[in-house]
Structure formats: structure tokens, C-alpha cells
Amino acid sequence: MVSVESERPGGELLVPTPVKIVIAGGFGTGKTTMVNSVSEIPPLHTEELLTEAGVGVDDVLGLESKETTTVALDFGRITISPEVVLYLFGTPGQNRFWFMWDELAFGAIGAVILVDTRRLDSSFPSIDFFERRGIPFIIAVNCFEGAHNYEVEEVRRALDVDAAIPLVLCDARDRESAKTVLVSLIQHTMDRLDAMA
Amino acid sequence: MAGREDWWYDEAAGPLVRPYAMVRGRTRPLRPELHLVTQVRAMPSPSDPDALSVEHMEIMELCRRPLSVAEVAAYLDVPLVVVKVLLSDLIQRGDVVIRDPARVPQVPDRNLLQAVLDGVRGI
Numbered sequence A: 001m002v003s004v005e006s007e008r009p010g011g012e013l014l015v016p017t018p019v020k021i022v023i024a025g026g027f028g029t030g031k032t033t034m035v036n037s038v039s040e041i042p043p044l045h046t047e048e049l050l051t052e053a054g055v056g057v058d059d060v061l062g063l064e065s066k067e068t069t070t071v072a073l074d075f076g077r078i079t080i081s082p083e084v085v086l087y088l089f090g091t092p093g094q095n096r097f098w099f100m101w102d103e104l105a106f107g108a109i110g111a112v113i114l115v116d117t118r119r120l121d122s123s124f125p126s127i128d129f130f131e132r133r134g135i136p137f138i139i140a141v142n143c144f145e146g147a148h149n150y151e152v153e154e155v156r157r158a159l160d161v162d163a164a165i166p167l168v169l170c171d172a173r174d175r176e177s178a179k180t181v182l183v184s185l186i187q188h189t190m191d192r193l194d195a196m197a
Numbered sequence B: 001m002a003g004r005e006d007w008w009y010d011e012a013a014g015p016l017v018r019p020y021a022m023v024r025g026r027t028r029p030l031r032p033e034l035h036l037v038t039q040v041r042a043m044p045s046p047s048d049p050d051a052l053s054v055e056h057m058e059i060m061e062l063c064r065r066p067l068s069v070a071e072v073a074a075y076l077d078v079p080l081v082v083v084k085v086l087l088s089d090l091i092q093r094g095d096v097v098i099r100d101p102a103r104v105p106q107v108p109d110r111n112l113l114q115a116v117l118d119g120v121r122g123i
Helices: A032-038 A098-105 A117-133 A152-159 A175-197 B017-022 B053-061 B069-077 B080-093 B110-123
Strands: A015-024 A044-050 A069-079 A084-090 A110-114 A139-140 A165-168 B039-042 B096-099
Touching: A015 A098, A015 A117, A015 B110, A032 A069, A032 A084, A032 A110, A032 A175, A032 B096, A044 B053, A044 B080, A069 A098, A069 B069, A084 B110, A098 A110, A098 A117, A110 A117, A110 A175, A117 A152, A139 A152, A139 A175, A152 A165, A165 A175, A165 B053, A175 B110, B017 B039, B039 B053, B053 B080, B069 B080, B080 B096
Parallel strands: A015 A084, A015 A110, A110 A139, A139 A165
Antiparallel strands: A044 A069, A069 A084, B039 B096
């Protein structure tokens, strides 16, 4: 871990710039596994506590509006330098917590959408979400043992994603593989920036 | 980090009484701009330690090194909303400094992205 200097020259406290990447995808696609593979700390767990109606239509389905519900978040950390720290947030498994996705996506430099070829349809909501918000994303096909190995282009066609969106194969359990996925995403974000310039 | 035994409540307080009592019933963070990854760093010493609760002091202790709002919540094992309220108090008192996330689509910063790219390659 990179050591953190306590002060800038002149005595001002150094506070790093936080950068965020969202690891999205359907339930059981390996989001927490991927966070775990690259995080410098064991993934942390926190909860948002909700007590009010209006946080999502189906949140209060059959419940009194004052009922409390919690949304669990798992995340990891990579200290890039004393000035920059990267956080990796997995999206909550339950799709009904869409309001939480907005907070997760806020300021994110991009998203990795993990895909399990046995349940392609579970990744559609994630793709939709990041497409609509114009947030750079890539597709990472988590190659589960026992799953049929499809060609990248077959998966692309099935998901109906643009040719400009990188699509990579990975093993979320493997650190090097997970690193490669993150590198692809950051490069994609930079390419998009260059294209806009 | 101090253990959980330092907290004034116990399990019998229940999962809801606990966080709400801690923030005296306030559920709305006073500083809506506090995000999951907003960095928090404590000033070397609190302005008026006597005015701070045990929970505030816990945060001051944790944030001797910069941490995100989400990390503070995870380490203290309290919901995010509670940490945001407590942090709002500390910000208001000038006891912590914060830094918001870089917002790439709004403020394209290629140097920052390059630093992240190099950093990830290097782990």
C-alpha cells in the first residue's frame, strides 16, 4: 500500500481525489468476486438505511411507507498514490434498488458489466442503465466453469451492444484477469474523452 | 481502530433505536453533497473535544488518514445515512476536511485517468 503523506508543502492537509468504478451485472455474475480479486483490503460492507416512501416504486410494495429497508453495498479500494484513491463498488444484487444505482454511478469514471453467458438477460438492465446515462462501460464475460464458451462476437450480438463497446472475456477470481478488465475500462473511458475533445 | 465495546449502546438497543439515537432522530444528512467516495480527513485535533460525542470522536480517530464516507460507515458498522449526519456535524465545526469525487464526464481530466490506469497496471 502506498504510504500517505500527511501534508502538502505549506501545511495544508492532503486529501486524495476519489475515483470510482462500478462493477455491475445481474445476480451471481461475480461482482463481489471481482472486487475481492483486485482490492487491497478485504471487501468492505456497508448499508444504506431507508425509512421513507418514494425511494422506488416497488420498494414499498405491500409495506407501510414507514417501513425500514436496507440496501447492502460491497466495495474495495486501490490506493493509486497519496493523491488518488480508486474505489470499486458492486451494484446491489436486487434490481429494485435503482435509486442506489444513481448514487453509485454518480461521478463514476466507468462501469464494468459482468455477464454470465448462462443468464445473459440478467445483464440487460445494467447495460440499459449505463447507456442511458452516458457513462462509459465495458462488458466483461465471466467465464464460469461448466458454461459453454461462446465467441466474443456471439455474445456481442446476443447482448446487442455497439461495436464501440469493448467486450472482454475474464475470470473474476483471477487478479491478473480482473486487472486487465479494469485497464480495458479505463482505456475505454480515455478513448471516449479523446473522441469528445 | 477502537473496538465496538467503546460504543455506548449494546445489542439490546436494537437495530433501529441505535442509529437514530446516535443522531438524535435526524435522518436527513445536512450536507447532501456527501457521496459514497467523498474523502474525509480529520484535522490534527478537534476544535472543542468536549462538544463531540463518542461517535464523533470515533470518526475523528478513524479519519486521521483519509477515508471515504463508505469506509467510515463500514468500519463503524453503522448505516451510511447515520455517518453522513455525523460527518455533517464535523464539517460544520471545521473538524474535518472533505474532497468530493472527480466527475469525469463533467470535468474531463486525462491526467487523472492516466494516473489511475498506471496505478491499476502496477498493483
